[in-house]
Amino acid sequence: MIFENKTIEEVEVWVNAGTVNDFPKDGGSNILYEGEQIAIFNFSTLNKWFATQNLCPHKKQMILSRGMLGTEGETPKVACPYHKKTFSLETGENLNGCEDTIKTYPVKIENDTVFVGYYEIK
Amino acid sequence: MTKIVIVGNGMVSYKLCEKLVEKKAAASITVIGEEPRPAYDRVHLSAYFEDANADKLSMASRDWYSENGIQLVTSEKVSQIDRDNKHVTTHNNSTYSYDYLVLATGSSAFVPPIKGVDKKGVFVYRTIEDLEMMMAYGKKASSAAVLGGGLLGLEAAKAALDMNLKTSVVEFAPRLMPRQLDEVGGELLKSKMEDLGVEILLGKATSQIAGDETMTGMDFTDGTKLDVEMLIISAGIRPRDELGKEAGLTLAERGGFVVNSLMQTNDPTIFAVGECASHENMIYGLVAPGYDMAEVVAEQIAKDNKEYKFEGFDMSTKLKLIGVDVASFGDPFCENVPHSPISIADQQAGVYKRLNISEDGKKLLGGILIGDADDYNMLHQMYINDMALPPHPVDLIAKGSGDGGAAIxxxxxxxxxxxxxxxxxxxxxxxxxxxxxxxxxxxxxxxxxxxxxxxxxxxxxxxxxxxxxxxxxxxxxRKEICEHFTYTRQELFDLIKVNEIKTFDELLAKYGKGAGCETCKPAVASLLASIWNDLILKEATIQDTNDRFLANIQKGGSYSVVPRIPGGEITPDKLIVIGEVAKEFDLYTKITGGQRIDLFGATLNDLPLIWERLINAGFESGHAYGKSLRTVKSCVGSTWCRFGLHDSVGFAIEIENRYKGLRSPHKLKGGVSGCIRECAEARGKDFGVIATEKGWNLYVGGNGGANPKHAVLLAGDISKEEVISYLDRYLMFYIKTAEPLQRTAPWQEKIEGGIDYLKQVIIEDSLGIGQQLEDDMEVLIANYSCEWKEAINNPKIKKRFAHFSNTDQDDPNQKFKRERGQRFPVAW
Known part of the structure; x- marks a missing residue:
């Protein structure tokens, strides 16, 4: 199953990020790939997976994978643990302020293995 | 369709467009602005220095104009009005014809005729372009002066401060903001500005700007000099009325298109609004009157309503200048008006408040507020509405009336x-x-x-x-939790308890909607813990980050570790263990205010290893990360102290061990003092116990923090057993009925009947729930277990303490430095 978003055409490589069990229910984990940190979220209440950059643009902290998941209206979001800046998991947009938009990645699940669609930041 | 041409694209121009759209005017609108961008918010221009983000200041996007059928022409300057043929011509010879022309050309900075103002390094403070030039220049400079100590000048000074320049403000008048503030007020503002590092030079007339091509300083008429690399001129505004002369529009003596109360110039098809309009010889340099003028014009164009008129404007204002509240309303000086002033000046706190009361003592004529302008709205309303004053008008500005005025x-x-x-x-x-x-x-x-x-x-x-x-x-x-639960915290508490709900998902499925959020998840997590006291890590992802990782997150993504040291009593052996652990994991150590030791700088991966060592040495979690009981601080007490009446340390340890791990709406702190000298500062805590000759006094609802509160006496001269029983009831009642993240002091204050009511419930058991509260507490105490002990003994939970799930590495981005012999995170 592929959890698509706007960047799927740009995917350069599908990175094996571990098994489904490595990611807590309604929570995230962080992976290191080519020096980049990618936060992957198992949004089990919605039955969806998301991935974003791990860096919160507010105070430039590598932290978003430890953030809390939730929804605002229909939009799935993650809240940074430091100052509760929230970002849309679909578009990466900051929902409660004017922080920079964060990078999002597509995720696919094949036989309990989690793959994240990596592409380079342009 | 009526053709409207608006010249100028500032805030008032935008507001006029908005009002025309709103009133569904049957008109085709063209806006012509000489600046390259759509209208932006000039009032908050200095915010641009903080992050240079022009979009934040933007009032409407180009899309807004096109969506509403308005033609927006930017970077084009209207150079001529042809009244006979009813069209305007721009600098590149385009013409636009109109039925109604609205001049919203605004103003430019007034540049006084001082020798040398054309030198490099001299700027005016007006547009985003001005700011950009200034910022570019400021990067190479180390100092700046602002000419003009009025409202805009102080804004400009803030801008200079944000550029990290040594900043001076030069004012001709003998005080700052001479048009809004009196002498005392001006003096107070001056010392506040000086505290912020701004040099204030008053009563200075500038004779020339020194330097060759580039300015190097300012010379004053009194013979003194100021060495400074750049100058920002903010000496007032001059209406942009140059189009009027040739077109034969009447101009005011001090500039501006002369308008009547319908904002018409001498040509009834030409209006002028905002800072370029002169109404009864007055130029209004604020936004609110400009908006009112826009309303007058919009009413005429859209509804042919000539009844709505501009009738002058109240110039009252409240603003934050470099973090200092400043407000003035009505007539702040009453120089030639008989009045009796009331004022409060507190140099220490940096607060000055002045009210001008009419001679008969019945009406408010005006006033000034500096340092604390919380009462502005209410006072301003009393002034505009001619409201009767309370018997003691001083109550209006006395401390504690704030928040829109509790006096009325x-x-x-x-x-x-x-x-x-x-x-x-x-x-x-x-x-x-x-x-x-x-x-x-x-x-x-x-x-x-x-x-x-x-x-x-x-x-x-x-x-x-x-x-x-x-x-x-x-x-x-109703203080409902958030969009996912239309219940108050207290209602959720009952729902969870009565229906024996044990998880967030269960509660969400039965009583909520959506998928939860960062507000309701921790609130429900706290409720579940307060009711069942089950292991919080069973539902790790609904916990705030500190509870999720059982440690306090700090800058750089590291955590701090606080083992429990009940009552602040610790053996040498345990102290040695803390020292050894800190050394081994290179942790920064600090004594906390709660008489324990905080170990900072632990990486996520190291947390379980650190705790394994601590737990093996007999330590337990200190719950410093939780909204839960933190510490019960104690003084030395009767065992050592020659004044002590009872064993305060022993009792503090007993209380701390009783309530350790107790989850509550907010953190809980306690204290026990062995005598009235109160060395444990117990009355600054949520609950405080102080020894008396006959037993103990129990105080409740105190805290330090932003709003310090002394705890108040709940019961006096009671036994230890009574202290425990009352505390059980008090804490449980608080846990059941408070709002999320509400500490005991505000909870207690908001309860109808206050402490007297609490005494009835807790001591006299007026609700008949005393035994129930004690039983509920017993359940929580019986269910206590050390979270860290469980975490390190459960391999699945232990595994979660890792920065990456695909490698054992620590976060390579985490950076530390060394200072004073210890390790610190680098600043963010």
């Missing part, structure tokens, strides 16, 4: 009272939107009435009106 409530305001002056919204408009359109929240009011969408200064008052009106309508003000 919003209830006393007439419906005609203008609450939001930016958007001209009255109290009646707001009440109407609540009563008739059924609006129940502040965002709804903003949408329906626009109140609070301008400067936002009236929002506290709008909120008070909302609560007051809802209350009168018989609606109870």
């Amino acid at each position: 409530g919003v209830d006393a305001l007439p419906d005609t009272a203008q609450v939001c002056s930016c958007e001209n919204v009255s109290k009646g408009d707001i009440c109407c939107s609540i009563q008739e359109d059924g609006i129940t929240d502040i965002n709804g009011i903003k949408k329906a009435t626009k109140a609070g969408t301008g400067c936002g200064g009236c929002l506290p008052m709008v909120n008070n009106i909302l609560e007051d009106t809802l209350k009168k309508m018989g609606a109870t003000i």
Whole structure:
């Protein structure tokens, strides 16, 4: 199953990020790939997976994978643990302020293995 | 269709477009602006220095104009008005014909004729382009002076400070903001500015700007000099009326298009609005009157209404200048008006408040507020509405009346009272939107009435009106948790308990909607823990990050570790263990205010290893990360101290061990002192116990923090057993009924009947729930277990303490430095 978003055409490589069990229910984990940190979220209440950059643009902290998941209206979001800046998991947009938009990645699940669609930041 | 051409694209021009669209004017509108961008918010220009983000200041996008069928022409300057043929010509020879022409050309900075103002390094403070040039120049400079100590000048000084320049303000008058403040007020503002590192030079007339091609300083007429690398001129405004002369429009002596109360110039098809209009010889340099003028014009064009007139404007103002509240309203000086002034000046706190009361003592004529302008809205309303003063007008500005004035409530305001002056919204408009359109929240009011969408200064008052009106309508003000649960915390508490709900998902499925959020998840996590005291890590992802990782997150993504040291008593052996662990994991150590030791700088991966060592040495979690019992601080007590009456340390340890791990709406701190000298500062805690000759006094509801509160006496001269029983009841009652993240002091204050009511419930058991509260507490105490012990003994949980899930590495981005022999995170 592929959890698509706007960047799927740009995917350069599908990175094996571990098994489904490595990611807590309604929570995230962080992976290191080519020096980049990618936060992957198992949004089990919605039955969806998301991935974003791990860096919160507010105070430039590598932290978003430890953030809390939730929804605002229909939009799935993650809240940074430091100052509760929230970002849309679909578009990466900051929902409660004017922080920079964060990078999002597509995720696919094949036989309990989690793959994240990596592409380079342009 | 009527053809409207608006010259100028500032805030008032935009507001006029917005009003024309709103009133559905049958007109084709063209806006011609010489600046390259659509209208932006000049009022908050200095915010541009903080992050150079022009979009934040933008009032409307180009899309907004096109969506509403308005032609927006930027970077084009109107050079001529042809009144006979009714068209305007721009600098590149385009012509636009009109039926009505609106001049909203605004103003430019007034540059006084000082020798050398054309040198490099001299700037005016007016447009984003000015700012950009200034910022570029400021990067190479180390000092800046601002000419003009008025409102805009101090804004400019803030801009210079934000560029990290040594900043001086040069003012001709003998005080700052001479048009708004009196001498005492000006002096206080001066010392506040000086505290912030701004040099203030008063009574200085500039004779010339020194330097060759580039400025190097300023010379003053009194013979003194100032060495400075750049100068920002902010000495007032000059209306942009150059189009008028050739077109034969009447201009005022001090500049500006002369207009009547319908904003018409001497040509009735040409209007002027905003800072370029001179109404009864007055130029209004504020946004609110400009918006009112726009309304006058819009009414005429859209509805042919000539009854709505501009009748001068109240120049009252409240703003934050470099973090200092400054407000003045009505007649701040009353120089030639008989009046009796009342003032409060507190140099220490940096607060000055002055009220001018009419001679008969019945009316407010005006006033000045510096340092604390919380009462501005209410005072301003009293002034505009000619309201009767309370018997002791000093109550209006005395400490504690704040928050829109408790001395008189919003209830006393007439419906005609203008609450939001930016958007001209009255109290009646707001009440109407609540009563008739059924609006129940502040965002709804903003949408329906626009109140609070301008400067936002009236929002506290709008909120008070909302609560007051809802209350009168018989609606109870419900503090619902968030969009996912339409219940209050107390209701959720009962739902969870009665239905024996054990997980967030279960509660969400039964009583909520959506997928939860960062507000309801921790709130429910706290409730579940307060009711069942089950291991919080069973539902790790609904916990705030500190509870999720059982440690306090710090800058750089590391955590701090606080083992419990009950009552602050610790053996040498245990101290040695803490030292060894800190050394091994290179942790920064500090003694906390709660008499324990905090170990900072632990990586996520190291946390379980650190705790394994601590737990093996007999330590337990200190719950420093939780909204839960932190510490019970103690003084040395009767065992050592020659004054001590009872064993305060022993009792503190007993209490701390009793309530350790107790989850509550907010953190809980306690203290036990062995005598009235109160070395444990127990009355600054949520609960404090102080030894007396006959037993113990129990105090409740104190805290330190931003709003320090002394705990108040719940019961005096009681036994240890009674202390415990009352504390069980008090804490449990608090846990059951407080709002999320509400500490005991505000909870206690908001309870109807206050401490007297609490005494009835807790001591006299007036509700008959005393035994129940004690039993509930017993359950929680019986279910206590050390979270860290469970975490390190459970391999699945232990595995979660890792920065990456695909490698064992620590975060390579985490950076530390060494100072004073210890390790610190680098600043963010």
